[in-house]
Amino acid sequence: MVKSRVAAVDVGNDALKGNFGKLENELYIPNVIAPDLEDRPVIGIEELDQKDVLDNIHIRVHSPALDENGIIYRVGNLATKTTNSQELDPGSSKSEEDQTLIMLFAALALDAVSTEDFKEKNQVIDALYTLGTGLPLREVKEGKDVGYRSELLGSVHQVEFLITPRYQGKKVNIKFEEVKVYPEGFAAYVNLIMDNELKVINKELIDKQILIQDIGGLSTDIAVIRNRNVDDDKAQGFNLGVSESLEDIREEIRSKHGVELDSRRDVVDIITRKNDRHHIMVKGSRTNVHDITDHILLELAKKEYRFLRNVWAKNSQSEICYFVGGGSAVLKDYIKALNNKLDGFNIEFFEDENESIWMMANAYYKLISDFIRKAEPVKDTKEEKATSKAK
Ligand SMILES: Nc1ncnc2c1ncn2[C@@H]1O[C@H](COP(=O)(O)OP(=O)(O)OP(=O)(O)O)[C@@H](O)[C@H]1O
Numbered sequence: 001m002v003k004s005r006v007a008a009v010d011v012g013n014d015a016l017k018g019n020f021g022k023l024e025n026e027l028y029i030p031n032v033i034a035p036d037l038e039d040r041p042v043i044g045i046e047e048l049d050q051k052d053v054l055d056n057i058h059i060r061v062h063s064p065a066l067d068e069n070g071i072i073y074r075v076g077n078l079a080t081k082t083t084n085s086q087e088l089d090p091g092s093s094k095s096e097e098d099q100t101l102i103m104l105f106a107a108l109a110l111d112a113v114s115t116e117d118f119k120e121k122n123q124v125i126d127a128l129y130t131l132g133t134g135l136p137l138r139e140v141k142e143g144k145d146v147g148y149r150s151e152l153l154g155s156v157h158q159v160e161f162l163i164t165p166r167y168q169g170k171k172v173n174i175k176f177e178e179v180k181v182y183p184e185g186f187a188a189y190v191n192l193i194m195d196n197e198l199k200v201i202n203k204e205l206i207d208k209q210i211l212i213q214d215i216g217g218l219s220t221d222i223a224v225i226r227n228r229n230v231d232d233d234k235a236q237g238f239n240l241g242v243s244e245s246l247e248d249i250r251e252e253i254r255s256k257h258g259v260e261l262d263s264r265r266d267v268v269d270i271i272t273r274k275n276d277r278h279h280i281m282v283k284g285s286r287t288n289v290h291d292i293t294d295h296i297l298l299e300l301a302k303k304e305y306r307f308l309r310n311v312w313a314k315n316s317q318s319e320i321c322y323f324v325g326g327g328s329a330v331l332k333d334y335i336k337a338l339n340n341k342l343d344g345f346n347i348e349f350f351e352d353e354n355e356s357i358w359m360m361a362n363a364y365y366k367l368i369s370d371f372i373r374k375a376e377p378v379k380d381t382k383e384e385k386a387t388s389k390a391k
């Protein structure tokens, strides 16, 4: 029997973040898909193979878990270049969208074709995973995690690579040995207080009442942690993330400077890069756009700050609020400035924006690895030794 491979996947509204096999083995794919309406022009294998795999994810997906089965999709960067690309809408439920599954299966298939863990026969790879993933608190509260999990566990999901460099023509059959669906807020808490072996590293924090504000692409979730658990009744989700503001910035740059930026990602680059931040080129001249980015991000920061105030008022005994998610990285300076001027809450950001962005995926990795360690009976290690001797 094939041994299952560990996967920890955060299907964010903005981007999928995944760890496969080892924590260092990462995948980051923008959460954009486009059903293929026209045939994608076939190009020579040699030319195709020079291209980047992640820029050319082109797949057909078969799965009973999908509402629409057997459709061809462009995924990630390739999808952003089409006119019919789909991004998730605020208010949609992750657990009920085909898009969530397409992203998840695409990522697992990409991992499966590139690892030595699974054997390939006639271009077909049978992959077996133990998956740790998550859903927003709101959906877990509604009990949607149960259906989502059984949908994944219940059948084989097939990804066929079409016009994708290196993997063209390969099929991956994905099966799950086990699936764990964690609530997002709880996962962030675990990541804050525990190391990779789930040893408590943050003793001061463990019994405190804390808030975790996760500012994502399309949503903001504030989890309330009390007695080492997420307080379901107190947690709040808001349909507001940074994507809308990035779109506004793009629009204002277009109308003011006549410059068309390709995507929201270009905007993120302009507001976060180390060199030449808040500048764009206009007809060959370096131009400052700080006035635009500043007022739009400040507006958003004010709204996010209002959420914090609101939740803190209802949970007055909270000791600290941690800001996580890519949105926190973008809004850090604005929210800090507002807080200094206004309430002076005890709030904390992560120095490294990657830590904010990878918080969930890394937490799922810790949780699922721990689950595997505990589930592994001692005899397994013996068997392993026996087979390695046999080789
Ligand atoms: N390196 C970065 N530095 C700063 N901001 C970033 C960076 N990468 C992404 N972002 C921005 O942070 C935003 C949120 O990213 P994040 O990955 O936390 O969202 P998500 O988890 O996909 O969405 P959600 O939590 O709503 O499901 C994105 O819209 C992106 O523009």
Ligand SMILES: [Mg+2]
Pocket (backbone or CB within 6 Å): 012, 013, 214, 215, 216, 217, 325, 360
């Ligand atoms: Mg997120």
